[in-house]
Amino acid sequence: MTRPNFLVFMTDQQRADHLGCYGNAHVRTPHIDGLAARGTVFDRCYVASPACMPNRSAIMTGRMPIAAGARMNGVPLPLDSRTFVDVLRDAGWRTALIGKSHLQNMTDNAPAWRNGLDRAPDQARRNGRDDPAYEQESIARWRDPGHAVRTPYYGFDHVELCLEHGDEVGGDYQRWLEREHPGADALRGSAHALPGGSAAPQAWRTALPERLYPSAFIGERTCAWLEQHAADRAAPFFLQCSFPDPHHPFTPPGGYWDMYRPEDVALPPSCGPARADDVPLKRALHEELAQGRRPAGGSRMIAVTPQEARAAIALNYGSISCIDDVIGTVLARLDALDLAGDTVVLFLSDHGDFMGDHGLLFKGPLHYQSLVRMPFIWADPQAPRAQRRPDLASAIDIAPTILARAGLAAPHGVQGHDLAPGAPDAPASRCAALVEEEGHRPMPGSGLPKVRTVVTQDWRLSVHAFETWGELYDLRADPHETVNLWDDPGSAATKSALLWELARSMARHADDCPLPTRMA
Incomplete structure (x- = not known):
């Protein structure tokens, strides 16, 4: 298999330990666990950023978000980027x-400016990303029946796009639903939900049947693409099968809605109200909850009650099991088409979710393990044996690993x-991630999020640029990160060493692409 196929399954906002193969004894994920049983499970793979756009950009380019030019949600990946998919395509x-x-x-929300104005301030650099080429995933653009993604799109020649999450997904899925199942669109959203709700925030029992749910659509279209490829195998393929779930809103369809009972769910050990010695941001979030000021919508991190956390976890498990069943269908089709023996299969997520850790939900600038640790499984038919990798890995390592397996060199500037x-250049000796x-929006009781974290085998240190406080956790003695040692005199030497490592790591990942000007 000198030119292997690649099939990548990707989920959205799924923590690593919400899989059986990562030690979860409650959630049922037999097909993903099957990949782990014949492949490599990376136990300590970390995101480059704990948000969708920057980490997906890091995965695609093998570069940290700042270097890639997509530093946060709301800042698109530059179209002149050379992704690993571009390299494969070429x-x-x-x-x-x-x-x-x-x-x-995907959204058309106006930016919020640090200067407090409701208008754009004078910019230190020209935008360059305000033309229609950077609006191809925009929900507003997709309201135009003639709109479509221009290919190649970051290296992809064929694109069937899904926008947003839950049962409110748009893009090509919505067009398929309207075309193939007229009237089914009226089954979607909280306004058309079935009776029997949930205590989880942003959750409703969708009226969409399982066969029409976005996850099923993605599986069906993936199988159709594989069948088309199987008719002409002149070239290898790279196929990304990317699910919008289990990201909120929580709307697992049909039997997946009540597949897991909240009362049977084990809460994370750190779940509970904030303590006096917790960092100010965590305390402010719990104060929002206690005072009834918690925002009802959006993706910003919020504090939750134990009851809400149990309900959210149960629905999250349902969405994951739904995805697992779809993955099983795709893998069966891959095998039936006699493609499995030539195909490297990957499973990963873009980042995690607090899911009750520290009484929090969703994602935000507190880099607990539940958020920054991502699942990553590599199943290669040329090495069909189960193994676990305890060494540190990063999202930026995925691109160069795929290219190396394809026998291709990574472009200059790839940092993984x-x-x-x-x-x-295997990072077995990597000492930190x-x-x-x-x-771009201040957090409650805190300032503008701008955080740098370094994770080693034993420690996690986070520096918040606009705060006087920081975070330091001993991951061996305190795996749930409940005791912040930032101000602990006994940990001063460790803190100093980790700050040094953080500075060195940031320097190592400074952009060195393009090449310097040639000297005469």
């Missing part, structure tokens, strides 16, 4: 994306490393 691979992309903005055992987070 080398002869057929490339396809079915499902969620989120390399460009080939994860294959014995690779010349770097995580970046940028935000």
Whole structure:
């Protein structure tokens, strides 16, 4: 298999330990666990950023978000980026994306400016990303029946796009639903929900049947693409099957809605109200909850009650099991088409979710393990044996690992490393993983999110640029990150060493692309 196929399953906002193969004894994920049983499970893979757009951009480019030019949600990946899919396509691979992309903005929300104005301030650099080419995933654009993604799209020659989440997904899915199942659109959204709600925030029992749900559509279209490819195998393929779930709103369809009972769900050990010694941001979020000021919608992190956390986890499990069943269908089709023996299969998510950790839900600038640790499974038919990798890996390692397996060189400027055992630049000796987070809206009781985190085998240190407080956790002694040692005199030497490592890591990941000007 000198030119292997690649099939990538990707989920949205799923924590690593919400899979059986990552130690969860409650959620049922037999097909994903089957991949793990014949492949490599990376136990310590970390995001480059704990938000959708920047981490997806990091995965696509093998570059940290700041270097890639997509530092936060709301800042699209530059179209002049050279993704690993571009490299595969140029080398002869057929490339396809079915499902969620989120390399460009889906919503049309106006930016919030740090200066407090409701208008754009004078900019230190020209935008360059305000033309229609950067609006291809925009919900507003998709209201035009003639709108379509221009291909190649970041290297993908075939794109069937899904926008947003839950049963409110738009894009090509919505057009398919209207075309193939007239009237089914009236079954979607909270306004058409079935009786029997949930205590979880942003949750409703969708009236969409399982066969019409976005996850089923993605599986059906993935199988159709594989069948088309099987008719002409002159070239290898790279196919990304990308699910908008289990990201909120929580709307698992049919029997997946009540597949798990909240009362049977185990809460994370750190779930509960904030303590006096917690960081100010966490305390402010819990004060919002206690005072009834918590925002009802959106993706910003919120505090939740234990009852709400149990309900959210139960529905999250239902969405994950739904996805697992779809993955099982796709893998069965891959095998039936006699493609499995030539196809490397990957499973990953773009980032995690607090899911009750520290009494929080969704995502935000507190880099607990539930948020920054991502699932990553690599199943290669040429190495069909189960193994677990405890060494540190990063989202930026995925691109160069795929390219190396394809026998292709990574472009100059790629900052990740080939994860294959014995690779010349394998990061087995990597001492730390770097995580970046940028935000453009201040958090309650805190300032503008701008965080840099370094994770080692034993520690996690986070520096908040506009705060006087920081975070330092001993992951061996305190795996649930409940005791912040930032101001602990006994941890001063460790803190100093980690700050040094953070500075060095940030310097190592500064952009060195393009090449310097040639000197005469």
